[in-house]
Amino acid sequence: QAKQVSIGNGTYIHAEAPVIEAVSPSQQRTESNSTALIYAQVNDDDIARVWAVVRSPVDIQRRIHSSGVVGQPVTKLPAFELRRVKDSNRYEGSYDEFKIAGRYEVAIYARDDATNTSLPKTTSVFVESRFKRKAIMIAGDLPEGVQNIKDAYETLKYQGYKGDNIYFISNTSVPGVDALPVLATFDNVEFALTERAKDNTQNLVIYLEGLGNETEFRLSDTETLPFADLKTWLDALQPNIPGVVTVIYEGPSSGHLLAALKEPPEGKTRIVITSTGIDEIDSKDYPFSFAKFFWQKVYNGANTRNAFKYAKRAIKGANSNQTPQIDHNGDGVDNGDVKRVDDKHSIGIGVVSASTESLGDHAVQEKSCLVPSQLQYHRDEDVLVTLPILPSGFEQYFAVGLPNDDLYSIKDRNDLVLFQGVETAPAWLGGGNKAIEMPLNANIPLGGYRLYSVTLPEGTPLELPLNPETVCKSGFCVE
Structure with a gap:
């Protein structure tokens, strides 16, 4: 038997009740502009009251009921009145508490002088968060023909990162990447992390690909990015970011980055993933393949833990000498057991690409x-x-x-x-x-x-x- 859920105060709906013919269409707002005008067109002249009941994104998700028992009417939702527009059957009202990012349901009711209440007619208000997912991609001194930057970019776009929220740092354009790069210089990386990423950022992904050593990442023949500076900028940035910072480094001996970025600010999470351990592979022999497997899995909707696990297993299956590393608790060492990585953490929105699955x-x-x-x-x-x-x-x-x-x-x-x-x-x-x-x-x-x-x-x-x-x-x- 279907479970009955009422919106509002469980008012009885009479057969002779008024009919709401039309309501305002769905609207989109931002958190900084939280007021919306709602209207309804009612086919009855003897209307005593028109009002709207608001269900917030939190209410929708939790399916709040007044007594906690399914089947009881919802009585704790906010409501507001709609007033009649002179010489018409149109009623209007405004509500200024659309402040949480997500989708609101607005159910509108009309009651006539005989206390008959209409069936509800609903509309929606979508509130867009001012906080954005952002990414910084840094292509350093790369061997010719490397394509993981393209894979990373396509994955980020597919997983909900808008083009203007992906900052691409590279000395050359990369086929398949339609973002215009800025030069790979120390100053441009500093600007990306101290200025561009500090405003309205929900979470941040940093992807580095290229050569380096135990203390720095090589941006070009003449410039480097010291890991100490990267840590300083991240430590200053993270208190302003509500979400997680994820750093992925594809390159030989990239495991040095774990210790360099340890101990994020208190209460903040910094996940550091590297394609190798410390001093495992000489740069001239490095295959640059971990990231290809990792981004492929992220593209397919895997969470960070499963994407890392898959890519690490794929590398080992290819008889590679490299051992990918992950630090998810900020202690600066490879945590090894990926079961402890939060399975709720994903890069992007976790869109799953179509696949054929067994029944x-x-x-x-x-x-x-x-x-x-x-x-x-x-x-x-x-x-x-x-x-x-x-x-x-x-x-x-x-x-x-x-x-x-x-x-x-x-x-x-x-x-x-x-x-x-x-x-x-x-x-x-x-x-x-x-x-x-x-x-x-x-x-x-x-x-x-x-x-x-x-x-x-x-x-x-x-x-x-x-x-x-x-x-x-x-x-x-x-x-």
Whole structure:
């Protein structure tokens, strides 16, 4: 039986109640501009009250109920009044507490003089955070033909980093990287870390690739980046950044960086990853391959721990002499056991690229993922997500996760229902081969969208925990 959840104060809805014909469209705000005007068009002249109930991103995520029992009305949500515009059936009101980044649901009600209350009509307000994911890519003195910089750049873009938040430092352009580089000089690195990264940065990724020694990274034939200066700048920067700083260094003898960057400011996390240990490989023999495996896994949506684990195993499988290192607790040494690395830490938003996954004992051969027509969209384009093949004797459940982590079930083409739990999640009911087909207008939030498909034999209940072998994951990014 479906669980009933009321928004507001659980008011009884009468059959003769007013009808809200239209409400204001979805809006986008920033944390510094938190006021939005909401309107409703009501088809009744005898209206006693029109009001709106606001569910914040936190409320949506936690599914707050007044008594903590599913089925009880929600009574602790904020509300505000909408006033009638003279000589019209339009009601307007403003609310100035849209201050948390994410998506707000606004449910609007109307009540007539006979106390009949309308069904709610909802709209949304998206609040964009002023804090951004940022990255600094430093291509140092590189051997000819190295392509890991390109892999890193493509991965960062795919995982939600906007082009203007990726600062590319290199003495040459790199094929496949459309960012204009600034010269690899000491002064430009200092500017990147002391000026560019200090404002409105949520978390920071620094990727270095090139040659160096036990105390410095070689920017060019004439300039170097001493590790001591890098630590000084990071120590000054991190108190101003709410999130994590992740430093990845691809190069021979890069393991010296762990000790050089140890002991971040109190209460701050600094993850340092290097492609080798200390003095393992001479620069002329260095294959520059750890990063290729690492960025490949990050591109596919792996968290930092799993990406490192995969790349380290891949390097060892190639009979390499190098031993990739990771320091996640700031003690300056290789922590070895990656199980202790926070599995919630990812580089970017964790968009999972489409893949074919086994359905366990049911061994369905067809791809079971939702398939976006492209991995990156822009707001002047149309998003198209097509259905996988439905095997005979099976049924499928589809869902889409928004950039703010809201989750919606997809029960028909463009028919999205807020996910309230597996008990009420609808199986796919639609026809045709399209799950989502819509223009990306200005109200669509930017970031990564995760697509989920679950394929089960007919009659099998959808229950938690889901067997990972039945779930196929894909996704796309809107920028």
